[in-house]
Amino acid sequence: MPEGHTLHRVxxxxxxxxxxRIVTSSSPQGQFILGAARVDAHRLVDVDAWGKHVxxxxxxxGEQVHVHLGLFGRWTFTVSEDVVPVVGEVRWRLLxxxxxxxxxxxxxxxxxxxxxxxxxxxxxxxxxxRDDADPDEAWHRISASRAPLATLLMDQAVxxxxxxxxxxxxxxxxxxxPDLPGRELARSTWDAIWADLVNLMRDGVRSGxxxxxxxEHMPLAMGRExxxxxxxxxxxxxxxxxxxxxxxxxxxxxxxxxxxxxFWCPQCQGADRLTG
DNA sequence: ATCCGATGTCAAT
DNA sequence: TTGACCTCGGATC
Numbered sequence: 001m002p003e004g005h006t007l008h009r010v011x012x013x014x015x016x017x018x019x020x021r022i023v024t025s026s027s028p029q030g031q032f033i034l035g036a037a038r039v040d041a042h043r044l045v046d047v048d049a050w051g052k053h054v055x056x057x058x059x060x061x062g063e064q065v066h067v068h069l070g071l072f073g074r075w076t077f078t079v080s081e082d083v084v085p086v087v088g089e090v091r092w093r094l095l096x097x098x099x100x101x102x103x104x105x106x107x108x109x110x111x112x113x114x115x116x117x118x119x120x121x122x123x124x125x126x127x128x129x130r131d132d133a134d135p136d137e138a139w140h141r142i143s144a145s146r147a148p149l150a151t152l153l154m155d156q157a158v159x160x161x162x163x164x165x166x167x168x169x170x171x172x173x174x175x176x177x178p179d180l181p182g183r184e185l186a187r188s189t190w191d192a193i194w195a196d197l198v199n200l201m202r203d204g205v206r207s208g209x210x211x212x213x214x215x216e217h218m219p220l221a222m223g224r225e226x227x228x229x230x231x232x233x234x235x236x237x238x239x240x241x242x243x244x245x246x247x248x249x250x251x252x253x254x255x256x257x258x259x260x261x262x263f264w265c266p267q268c269q270g271a272d273r274l275t276g
Numbered sequence: 277a278t279c280c281g282a283t284g285t286c287a288a289t
Numbered sequence: 290t291t292g293a294c295c296t297c298g299g300a301t302c
Contacts, residue, residue: 003283052284071284072296088296105296107284156285163283210283232283239282259290260284 002069004051004161005204008129010075011049012205014056014094014101017077018044021096029089035111036092039065044094051127051160055117063111066120067092070107077101124160128197129205135194142182142190149185150178151258161201164260165238169212170196172236177270178262209233213246237263 023044027036043059056065069075080098092103103109112120125141126133141158142149152158153167162170171178174193176185204210211233236246241254241263250267 006283069284070295071282072294073284074296091295107286107295154284165283167283261282 002052002071002073003163003166003201003204003210004049004127004129005201005210006208007052007054007069007161008049008201008205009208011047011054013075013077014044014047014054017099017101018094018096019046020044024095026093026095027091028093029091032092032109035063035065035109038063038111044096049127050121050130051124051156052163053120053124053160055112063113064117065092066108066110066112066117067103067106068108070105073104073106075101075103123157125156125158127160128194128201129161135191138194139187139190142185143187145182147182148179148257149176149182150262152182154258154260159197162197164262165210165232165235166197166200166212167260168238168263169210169235170200172265172269173212175268175270178257178264180270207233210235210238212236237265239263 021044022041023039025036025040025042027033039056039058039061042061045057045059047057048055052068054067056067058065067073078100080100088104090102090104091106091109094101126135126137128135138159141155142152145152147155150167150171153162153170154164156162170193173196174189176189200210200212209232213234213236237252239261240252241261243252244250245252245265245268248265248267250265252263252265254261254263256262
């Protein structure tokens with residue numbers, strides 16, 4: 001679930017349902033008792049997503065609530081008519097009239113002072129989902145780095161919001177060797193990658209899933225129809241190790257890069273230097 | 277009933 | 290590079 005598109009979606013839903021309203025705030029699970037109490041009975045002003053981080057502002061409260069889902073966290077929204085099974089522990093619950101938002105399993109749910117918010121934002125690279133993002137900032141880091149693209153793309157200080165799926169898929173879509181050093185990337189290729197990320201991630205916000213296989217790329221020769229993967233939309237390589245590449249039929253490979261499983265097609269993505 | 281992996285990140289080594 | 294942390298659901302016994 002949680003790459004940048006998920007969090008922008010969450011921010012939009014929180015904004016739509018709660019902005020401008022007085023909310024009841026609590027921490028049933030207990031780990032956010034003080035923070036939840038601090039904003040309880042205040043008016044929720046607005047919600048912002050920056051990469052994978054969500055910040056919630058309240059009227060008359062100097063701090064903002066910072067939420068990061070990590071790998072496991074999730075938000076659920078329910079209205080009073082909904083019948084929803086009780087699952088797990090709720091770190092933070094927001095209630096306004098008939099709407100309830102519940103946060104479970106986040107890596108972070110905390111109050112941040114304005115100074116801390118500024119520090120958080122300062123260490124994030126441009127977010128393809130924000131209109132104010134400047135892809136040049138990412139380019140400066142990439143073009144100065146010997147690190148492999150597959151590592152750079154996962155670095156939130158380079159580009160904020162990319163996760164393991166977008167990383168693998170965007171490398172495939174641009175036929176790039178995952179271990180190509182950043183400094184060897186052509187500027188024109190970076191521009192194309194950025195433009196692609198903007199489109200793919202906006203699409204992800206719209207649909208709520210990551211879907212990177214476009215009809216014009218579907219190889220008719222494979223005789224396959226697009227189908228939903230267990231983890232969401234149709235993808236070229238993510239979690240498809242051992243299966244034939246949708247474009248050329250070569251077996252998709254996997255290897256841990258930057259602590260996560262990277263998936264790539266050794267044929268489509270250039271000379272196979274990533275053999276380890 | 278139990279195991280294991282997961283669209284994440286940080287600190288410690 | 291590894292371990293720790295957050296939690297759930299699907300696979301496996």
